Amino acid sequence: MSAFDELMAFQRQTEALAQVGGRLGWDQETVMPEGAAGQRAEEIGALEGVLHSRRTDPRLDGWLKAAKAPDAAGEAQLRLIRRSHARTMKVPAKLAEEIATVMSLAQGVWAEHRAKEDVAGFLPTLRRVVELKRQEGAALAAGGDPYDALVDDYEPGMTGAAIAAMFDAMRPRLVRLREKVLGAAAPKGVVGVFPAEAQLALSRELATVFGYDWSRGRVDLAVHPFSSGSGHDVRITTRVSETDPFNCFYSTIHEVGHAAYEQGIDAAYALTPVGQGVSMGVHESQSRSYENQLGRSRAFTGWLFGRMREVFGAFGIADAEGFYRAVNRVHPGYIRTEADEVHYNLHIMMRFDLERALIRGELDVADLEAAWNERFRADFGVAVDKPSNGMLQDVHWSCGLFGYFPTYTLGNVYAGCLVKALRGDLPGLDGQMADGDVTAATGWLRERLQRHGGLYEPRDVVRRACGFEPSEGPLLDYLEAKFGAIYGV
């Protein structure tokens, strides 16, 4: 066997074991008996140990030096393995171990203090997490910006400065749009009780409509919706509130977007580094395209209104136009995960600025709550009423996920570009979506972007798919046009 073939055979087993780890996570969130939590932590820890020792295996160095890629896909494989290997080797083993230990406990500490609205009690833990992530960022950056190094984990090639420039260009237009919309009359929402079983049946229908491959996946209930797995086993979860059917339906469509990306990657790449979504931002571009630009479009909601009437009878909305307005209702609120398209990115931008300042040492953990609340009042016009609606609302920082938040907005930006491009190529799309047929759009995304997996760098794959340089323009144009029309502003 050539060095390349040996490397790929070794890597394939590592990828298979990583899939096993993902499956344990799925099991934990969906079907695991509650009494199994402690044992499961040990099982996951043992598997993480195996993966870590494979990722630091001394043979990797030699294989990577000697390997010659047979083709472009092979080049991409080597690039991704080299990047991951270099990253692993840069972080001292002792630091990696301490991070794993602290993070495994910090999430529980966060949950406990969020329930008690106790910022002060959480700060020592957050301080330790920030300190460790700063050290990790410094080790990875080797003299460069530690925050950039952390961002690179989730969005290779992206930097804090590039994100800041993009966000600075977006923020004034979003704040202005938000103010105009909230000044206009709010549309009516749905009223009534929507039985859980009927919601789940319709959400399965929506998954099918959006191209979910049931032979390689399944849908279960979980507290937080998620997609998990790559290749031939990509499962999603959803949740149900009997008074808010959109929660179930749009969570499902969102997760189908993530899952369809993984399912859409060329099967030849399965169980290789190229055989997975290329970045968090590009992943989110798929889920957001499915959920918002397609799923909340006037055309598709017209079809969904008809199906909901058939399934649930009357629910306080007279016609498809009113339904479209209800689905896209803009409402102020503290919570990011409940935010509409107009507010969502404003939530992200403040988190990005705050976490970047923390990692760069420009903001002390002790000053975070005041900084959060000040920024929230500036962008959202109201005061935070309690920490669980403020800086304690998200799990991310307690898990050490610094550098992750901006990828949500980057996903929206990429979605804006992709759907602009696909609409240009598919002039009949709205007519099809009005009949509940989104296959032209999902087929376009699969063919132009999803099937490539990690073959190209994140920004490259979006540019190749769109045929133009990605920027925030299309997203902002889309939001202003859509919500300007709905609200007459």
Added chain:
Amino acid sequence: MSAFDELMAFQRQTEALAQVGGRLGWDQETVMPEGAAGQRAEEIGALEGVLHSRRTDPRLDGWLKAAKAPDAAGEAQLRLIRRSHARTMKVPAKLAEEIATVMSLAQGVWAEHRAKEDVAGFLPTLRRVVELKRQEGAALAAGGDPYDALVDDYEPGMTGAAIAAMFDAMRPRLVRLREKVLGAAAPKGVVGVFPAEAQLALSRELATVFGYDWSRGRVDLAVHPFSSGSGHDVRITTRVSETDPFNCFYSTIHEVGHAAYEQGIDAAYALTPVGQGVSMGVHESQSRSYENQLGRSRAFTGWLFGRMREVFGAFGIADAEGFYRAVNRVHPGYIRTEADEVHYNLHIMMRFDLERALIRGELDVADLEAAWNERFRADFGVAVDKPSNGMLQDVHWSCGLFGYFPTYTLGNVYAGCLVKALRGDLPGLDGQMADGDVTAATGWLRERLQRHGGLYEPRDVVRRACGFEPSEGPLLDYLEAKFGAIYGV
């Protein structure tokens, strides 16, 4: 750390990874999307590779030489690790690899040819499997009997000769009982349709009654009922036939017996070699005690009759006595897994004699079908009508499970001893079971046997629990008394 502590820390991670493997198996049989089968095989293969390299880790030798056990449980841990390590090291790596490859395919070949009733098509595969298992047995036996070496995997300390002596003592009494019973009038069975949901609800109630700990387990549907996992996550499966409710109920009680054993082991032994059922025979003694000696007793079926009348209304059985006879109906049949208590061990004995002869080179694979059919006619009085009712009915041999079959009957023999002993200690048991309360019996089994896990050798733990030397006598006495009374013979 002492050598003992280092060894146990290493072993604990191995046990945790083995639990992960068990979880993958559970997932595959209950919730896995069908399109994931190929990828799952790679995931399991990668995990098996990790486990194999841990079991052959060069450090084990040094630890095992230097380790000093701090107590009796530590001695048992060392004994079990030494046995498993010695076993692994005796089989050449190339042979182990070939066995893994051939067995992973042979089950599919068997299923395909069983569906086509094609013995000739399956024989080349079976020949290869037998050949490999003979080689493995020879490597393990190091000059001794290769079949004994294979039996030892499932039932440490047991030999082919000891089993043959026991079976030879049992067979004439069983054949005689069978003939007498089949000469008498058969009891009536149940009639009607028993809705699946109601069956499952009652089967969950039965699991609770028999002491299943739901905080550390769950019940799902699967084609073949099984129990999986140890320690804090022990899951079972069941199945439903709407015309045969006893299938669901007694499959559930059987699997609860297996699961209760794992759940009943002292929690201090979790994720160690001692923290698991000590052998297949002892495991089966628990499932058979729960299912048959307790679950099919006159006292317990009296309670179950009342519950079934409450849940399902009338089903063609007039009273508790008739219900007891229906539950214990003896019927001739080709299929081992559908056999009643009178027939079951006769199925096992013929498999034992045939597989032992195959491994010892006394029977050629080409002659197996004729030998099977001849023996079946001798013990069961009828000719086999087709291979799927004959030598192609069981999956075991295609999986290389030679030496496994006799543990089923050994389980029945141990169950006979255990229930004789516990009935001696619990004179009020029938009165309690008539009220649906089996906790005295399950508590006795937990306290006397289950909690010890692998602390003692299989036969020892049964003898300690019973207070007498285990033998086939109590089982045969129980069967003759029970079925003699039911059939008036």
